[in-house]
Amino acid sequence: MKALLVKSLLLSFVVGLAVFAYFSLPDVSVLKKNNPKTTALMDLRAEEYRERGRKPVQQQTWVPYRAISDHLKRAIIISEDASFFSHQGVDMYELKEAFKENWEKGTFKRGGSTITMQLAKNLYLNPSKNPIRKLQEIAITWQLEHALSKQRIFEIYLNVIEWGAGIYGAEAASRHYFSKSASDLNPSEAATLAALLPNPRNPREKGLLYRRNLILTRLFQVGYVSEVEAEQAKKSRLFRNQELPPDLSPYQIRDSTGLLDPLSH
Numbered sequence: 055m056k057a058l059l060v061k062s063l064l065l066s067f068v069v070g071l072a073v074f075a076y077f078s079l080p081d082v083s084v085l086k087k088n089n090p091k092t093t094a095l096m097d098l099r100a101e102e103y104r105e106r107g108r109k110p111v112q113q114q115t116w117v118p119y120r121a122i123s124d125h126l127k128r129a130i131i132i133s134e135d136a137s138f139f140s141h142q143g144v145d146m147y148e149l150k151e152a153f154k155e156n157w158e159k160g161t162f163k164r165g166g167s168t169i170t171m172q173l174a175k176n177l178y179l180n181p182s183k184n185p186i187r188k189l190q191e192i193a194i195t196w197q198l199e200h201a202l203s204k205q206r207i208f209e210i211y212l213n214v215i216e217w218g219a220g221i222y223g224a225e226a227a228s229r230h231y232f233s234k235s236a237s238d239l240n241p242s243e244a245a246t247l248a249a250l251l252p253n254p255r256n257p258r259e260k261g262l263l264y265r266r267n268l269i270l271t272r273l274f275q276v277g278y279v280s281e282v283e284a285e286q287a288k289k290s291r292l293f294r295n296q297e298l299p300p301d302l303s304p305y306q307i308r309d310s311t312g313l314l315d316p317l318s319h
Contacts, residue, residue, distance in 0.1 A: 079190075080177075090177060090214060093222075094176065094179055095175075096112065096214075098181070099220070113220055113222065113230060114223045115226055116213050117225045118209065123237055128244070129269050130169070132269055132276065134248070138170075141168060142196070143195040144170075170211075171192070172211065173198065175191050178190075212236075216255070217247065217251070218230065218255060231247070231293050240287070241287045242290045246266045266292065270287050271284060
């Protein structure tokens with residue numbers, strides 16, 4: 055009897071959470087024709103600046119899907135969500151593996167997020183990986199997949215994703231790191247930007263180089279670039295605008311007065 059009571063209470067709690075999550079969901083249908091002016095992540099970063107007594111910095115230039123290099127689109131699909139165009143927003147296998155790993159380790163570090171799930175989180179939620187926020191993320195993901203085409207989801211993602219301190223979207227990232235438009239990125243540059251996504255504000259040169267070259271290898275393996283192109287790309291510098299010293303973020307650039315904090319101007 056006691057076990058039955060506990061199960062009933064647990065079921066009631068889960069149902070209550072589901073009902074709450076459903077009625078608190080945002081209206082994503084407006085994204086069919088309207089580009090988001092800001093996101094929850096942008097607002098969070100701006101608040102972080104203000105808490106430090108500094109003026110928020112934001113670089114973002116919205117560009118249409120067709121104005122972004124196919125090299126970048128392919129590099130991101132390869133590295134972030136290979137099944138993006140075939141799943142319904144949630145990769146159940148990856149989500150199950152993430153849940154299993156988090157349960158075994160007693161943490162919520164692995165998220166199992168697809169591109170659509172990442173977009174849901176960036177647009178509407180905080181970065182926490184707790185179970186309740188994960189349920190909200192999944193619910194919004196299903197909304198996005200139902201309301202928008204895959205291309206529209208990917209277009210929004212490419213324009214709002216964080217690529218560094220105050221840098222949002224492919225166009226701003228391309229101009230910041232390579233002084234060129236997102237439409238003109240070559241395979242090496244595209245792979246570098248894709249490699250930045252897991253840790254855009256605090257990467258390390260060795261890890262970033264390894265991840266870029268792994269992405270280039272995968273691009274070759276699926277036939278997006280030739281073996282010669284991939285090997286040549288691996289020999290190129292990470293960034294054209296500046297060197298990336300070991301264990302320093304690429305957003306911390308030296309000038310004649312010393313090391314510039316990207317949050318200081």
